[in-house]
Amino acid sequence: MRSRPMYDVVAALARLGVGLxxxxxxxxxIEAGITATGRTFDDLGVPLPTAAAVYAAFAELLGGAALIAGLALPVTGLLLFADMAGAFLFVHADQGLFIVDGTRVENGYELVLVLGMxxxxFAAGAGGRLTLDQWIATKRLRRSDDDEDDAASFVKSLRQAEPQTETETGTKPHRKHRARRSTKKSQPAEPTEPPAAPEESEDDLLVAGPRKAARRHRARGTRQTEPATAPAAEDKPEDPA
Incomplete structure (x- = not known):
């Protein structure tokens, strides 16, 4: 059974060698030039030679550095595998296995095969734990654990504070109600006073004044007319029998 620390060290060494x-x-x-590399790819029959030269140069340079650091290994491994697959299909597949066979340079596919596999x-997860990916993942887990602990402590503090607030809000109002009831019972009932007669306003006096004057004027008029009508009744001749 393999030891995990030993495996991590061996995986880091393998990434270092392949990345270099x-x-x-x-x-x-890049040192030869993208244009010169594109012409070489064109002579070898690679489609889109300039684009292939740009992709191969920067994928190998930056991808090798990412392999050594252990950064984004799934993506980095797939990009480098695609680079080696293109080299195998368009350049080395028909050249045999060996790069050098005896004294002849065969330019075989043994190197691109090993690098591609x-x-x-590494893309499948064989990069070990001594990587930047592992460091970032553990840091995120620690942050999530700290957030969960903070949330749990906050909820616990709220639960502990709930009984105290219930007792404070539950007892004090009862005491206030009892005190109010006792004061209401102890105070004697105040005697009710009869309603005061409504006071006459100036408008009522002004209205009532002319009415009384009109009544008095009518009474005087009737008194003056009664003596004049009475003699008229006396002067009336009697009917002959």
């Missing part, structure tokens, strides 16, 4: 090879090949293409292995 990729960095060397990428820097070689190693990149695919």
């Amino acid at each position: 090879v990729f960095i060397a090949h990428g820097w070689q293409k 190693a990149s695919l292995l």
Whole structure:
């Protein structure tokens, strides 16, 4: 059974070796020039030689550095595997396995095969724990654990504060109601006074004044007319029998 720390160290060494090879090949293409590398790819029959030269140079240079650091290994491994798959299909597949066979340079596919399979292995998760990806993941887990602990402590403090607030709000109002009831019972009932007669306003006096004057004037008129009508009744001749 393998030891996990030993496996992590071996995986880090493997990433270091493969990454250095990729960095060397990428820097070689950039140093020669993208245009010259594109012409070489064109002579070898690679489609879109300029775009392929740009992709191969920067994927190998930056991808090799990412392999060594252990950064974004799934993506980095797939990009490097695609680079080696293109080199195998368009350049090395018909050249045999060996790069050098005896004294002849065959330019075989043994190197691109090993580099491609190693990149695919790192993409599948064989990079070990000594990586930047692992460090970022553990940091996120610690933050999430701290957030959960803070949330749990906050909820616990709220639950502890609930009984205190219930007792404070539950007892004091009863005491106030009892005090109010006792004061109401102790105070004697105040005697009710009869309602005061409504006071006459100036408008009522002004209205009532002319009415009384009109009544008095009518009474005087009737007194003056009664003596005048009475003699008229006396002067009336009697009917002959």
